Each structure stands twice: as structure tokens, then as C-alpha cells.
Amino acid sequence: MKKNLIIGIVIGAVLSAGLFLLVAFQAGPGMMMHEDQSKYDFDETIEVFEQQVAEAGWSVAGMHDMKEILDGHGHDVIDIKIYELxxxxxxxxxxxxxxxxxxxxxxxxxxxxxxxSDGNTYISRMNSSLMAKPFGGVIDEVMQQAAAETEAILDHLID
Structure with a gap:
């Protein structure tokens, strides 16, 4: 009887751990990244974003026009720009x-x-708040603040 109880507990623990890993694997990408639709077209989204960045006192450290870069290598993709803030x-x-x-x-x-391809403009970024938590300390504290300000900049663009 006691042996069956132990076997049952072990099997239950293994199944629970497996289920947890499966759910985490499936949900992980959606939790690590944010994607929102902009209420503006592509060019206006970029224009409003750059204005909001300047008003917030942040700097654009770099911008990669991936459509232009890939076009130079013979690939045709829809508009995409990646900003480094x-x-x-x-x-x-x-x-x-x-x-x-x-x-x-x-x-x-x-x-x-x-x-x-639906003609809408989207905004994607890392979920910095979630990514910062495991680091703890100064990294978590600072990244939480930076993430909140970044989201405030983007709030002007999102429906």
C-alpha cells in the first residue's frame, strides 16, 4: 500500500512537471515579447514615435531599415525598421x-x-519587465523603470 502511494506521488510529480514545461514552452514566446497594432500607418507611426522619444528625453542610438538592407541583398520585404533606444x-x-x-x-x-500583409503597422519589443525579474537587484530595478518609460512612449501609438 505504502509502495503504491509513493509510486503514485512520483508519477504525479513527473506528469505535473511535464505539463508545466509544456505550458511554459508554449506560452514563453508570447510572454517574452509584446506585439501591438499601431493606430497609425507605418510612416506616421515612425514620425510619432521619434517625436515621443525626443519629448521623453531618450536618444535613438541606432536605427536599422531592414527593408532597405535586405533590398540591397536582393530580398523584397514589407517595411520594417528596428530602433535602438x-x-x-x-x-x-x-x-x-x-x-x-x-x-x-x-x-x-x-x-x-x-x-x-494585412496592411496594418505593428510594434514589437521585448517584455523587459519580465526579462529583468530573474536578475534581481539593480538590474531589475533599473529595467523596470526603463520598461515603464518605454511603454509610456509607445502608449501614444497603440489603439
Whole structure:
């Protein structure tokens, strides 16, 4: 009787862990990334975004026009631009500390604007709030603040 109980508990634990991993694997991409439809067309989305970035005191550290880049290699894709944003007050808080610099590949914040075949413009970015949590400490604290400001910039674009 006791042996059957133990076997039942072990089987239940294994099945529960398997189910958890399956759900996490399926839900993971949707939790790690955000995608929203812009209320504007592509060009106006870019224009409003750049204006909001400037008003928020952030900088555009770089922009990659992937349509143009890929066109130069013989590929035709619908409009897509990837922006790299930087807020010196946040990036400096992390980059000035030796033990936190290892997260620098996550910097600057990247936001992608693209059209889809449905004719609408979309905005995609990493869920920085979620990604920051496992790091804890200064990294989590700073990335939470930066994520909140980034979302405030994008709120002007999203339906």
C-alpha cells in the first residue's frame, strides 16, 4: 500500500512537471515579447514615435531599415525598421557597475516597427519587465523603470 502511494506521488510529480514545461514552452514566446497594432500607418507611426522619444528625453542610438538592407541583398520585404533606444539615466546605472555589465547585450532597448500583409503597422519589443525579474537587484530595478518609460512612449501609438 505504502509502495503504491509513493509510486503514485512520483508519477504525479513527473506528469505535473511535464505539463508545466509544456505550458511554459508554449506560452514563453508570447510572454517574452509584446506585439501591438499601431493606430497609425507605418510612416506616421515612425514620425510619432521619434517625436515621443525626443519629448521623453531618450536618444535613438541606432536605427536599422531592414527593408532597405535586405533590398540591397536582393530580398523584397514589407517595411520594417528596428530602433535602438537609450536613456542615459538608466543605462549608466547598470553600466557603471562591474557585476551588472554582463547584461549589456540587452542594451540599448530595441523596438521594431513593421507592416504585415494585412496592411496594418505593428510594434514589437521585448517584455523587459519580465526579462529583468530573474536578475534581481539593480538590474531589475533599473529595467523596470526603463520598461515603464518605454511603454509610456509607445502608449501614444497603440489603439
Amino acid at each position: 537609450c536613456s542615459s539615466k538608466y543605462s549608466a546605472e547598470i553600466l557603471k557597475l562591474d557585476d551588472e555589465r554582463f547584461v549589456s547585450p540587452l542594451m540599448p532597448c530595441r523596438i521594431s516597427f513593421y507592416e504585415k
